[in-house]
Amino acid sequence: MKNKKYLSIAKEVINLEIKALQELKKNINNSFKEAVMYISKCPSKVILCGVGKSGLIASKIAATLSSVGTPAFSLSAGDSSHGDLGSISKKDVLILISNSGQTSELKNIIQYANRNKILLIGIVSKKNSILYKASDIKILTPSVEEAKGIVPTSSTTVQLAIGDALAIASMHYKKFGKSDFKKIHPAGSLGAQLKTVEDIMVSGDKIPFVRENTKMKDALKILDNKKLGIVLVQNKKNNTVGIITDGQIRRYNRKKINLLSSKVIDIMTKKPIGIDKNALAAKALALMNSKKITSLCVFNKKNKTKTVGILHIHHILQSNIT
Numbered sequence: 001m002k003n004k005k006y007l008s009i010a011k012e013v014i015n016l017e018i019k020a021l022q023e024l025k026k027n028i029n030n031s032f033k034e035a036v037m038y039i040s041k042c043p044s045k046v047i048l049c050g051v052g053k054s055g056l057i058a059s060k061i062a063a064t065l066s067s068v069g070t071p072a073f074s075l076s077a078g079d080s081s082h083g084d085l086g087s088i089s090k091k092d093v094l095i096l097i098s099n100s101g102q103t104s105e106l107k108n109i110i111q112y113a114n115r116n117k118i119l120l121i122g123i124v125s126k127k128n129s130i131l132y133k134a135s136d137i138k139i140l141t142p143s144v145e146e147a148k149g150i151v152p153t154s155s156t157t158v159q160l161a162i163g164d165a166l167a168i169a170s171m172h173y174k175k176f177g178k179s180d181f182k183k184i185h186p187a188g189s190l191g192a193q194l195k196t197v198e199d200i201m202v203s204g205d206k207i208p209f210v211r212e213n214t215k216m217k218d219a220l221k222i223l224d225n226k227k228l229g230i231v232l233v234q235n236k237k238n239n240t241v242g243i244i245t246d247g248q249i250r251r252y253n254r255k256k257i258n259l260l261s262s263k264v265i266d267i268m269t270k271k272p273i274g275i276d277k278n279a280l281a282a283k284a285l286a287l288m289n290s291k292k293i294t295s296l297c298v299f300n301k302k303n304k305t306k307t308v309g310i311l312h313i314h315h316i317l318q319s320n321i322t
Contacts, residue, residue: 013147020154023142035137040173044091046072051105053152054097061163068171077105085112095121099155101129110134192320198277201309217260233268239305242268276301281321
C-alpha cells in the first residue's frame with residue numbers, strides 16, 4: 001500500500017508541474033520576444049540572480065545561455081549588497097527571478113539597476129510586486145499550485161522552462177549553429193559527436209601518395225613509413241584515382257604473382273570512397289561500417305578528386321565517437 005501511495009504522490013507532483021507549464025505557455029507574449037532581442041544583442045554579459053531555489057534556477061539558466069553563445073553568469077543575491085554589485089556594468093542585461101517579486105535581498109539590486117539605467121528583465125508571478133513594477137521588460141509567470149501547497153516545485157519548474165526558452169530562442173536569433181556549439185563544447189560526448197572529419201583526419205605530408213606508374217616495391221616503403229595501411233594513387237594532375245590497402249596486398253600475394261615488380265596501377269582499386277571534410281565524424285563511421293572499410297579519402301566538396309586528408313577508423317575510435 002505504501003508503494004502505491006508514493007506512486008500517487010509522484011504523479012500528483014508531475015501533474016501539478018505539467019499544469020503549471022501549460023499555464024506558462026498561455027502567458028508567452030511580446031515581452032518574451034523583447035527579452036530575446038535584448039539578450040541576443042547584449043554587448044557585454046547577461047547576469048542572472050534569484051534568492052533560494054530561484055537562485056539555483058538562475059545559475060542553471062546562466063550556464064545554458066553561456067553554452068549556446070551568450071556569455072552569462074549568476075550573481076549571489078546575498079553577496080551583491082556587499083560589493084558584488086560592482087560586477088554589473090551599464091552594458092549588461094540583468095535578469096532577476098522571483099516568484100513573489102518581493103524578496104528583500106533583491107531590493108538593493110533592483111535599486112542599483114534602476115539608478116544606473118541597467119536593463120532589467122524581471123521573471124515574476126505577481127503584478128503588484130516591486131520587481132514587476134521596476135522591470136524594463138516584464139515576463140509574467142503564472143501563479144501556480146505548489147506540491148503540498150508550500151514546497152517550491154511548480155514555480156521553479158516554470159522558471160526553469162522560461163529560462164530554457166529564452167536561451168534557445170536567443171540561440172536561434174543569433175544563428176548559433178552546430179559548428180559554434182562544437183567550439184565551446186570540445187570535451188565530453190557532445191563535443192565528440194560534433195567533431196568533423198577535418199578535426200581528426202591526417203593531412204599534408206602524412207598522406208601516403210604514390211603515382212600510377214610507381215613500382216610496388218617503392219609503394220610498399222611508403223605504406224610502411226606512413227603507417228596507415230593504405231596508399232593513395234594520383235595521376236599527373238594530382239587527382240586521386242585509386243587506393244591500395246594492405247588487405248589487397250595480402251590477397252595479391254596469395255596469387256603468387258611477382259608483387260614487387262608490378263605497377264601500382266595494376267593493383268589499385270579505382271575510385272576510392274571519399275567523404276567531405278566538413279561531414280561529421282559520426283557520419284564517416286557509419287559510411288565505413290556500411291562499406292566494410294577502414295579508411296576514407298577526404299575531399300573538399302568543391303573538388304572531390306583532390307584528396308586533402310585520410311580518415312582511418314582508428315582516428316574515430318581514439319576520439320570516442322560511436
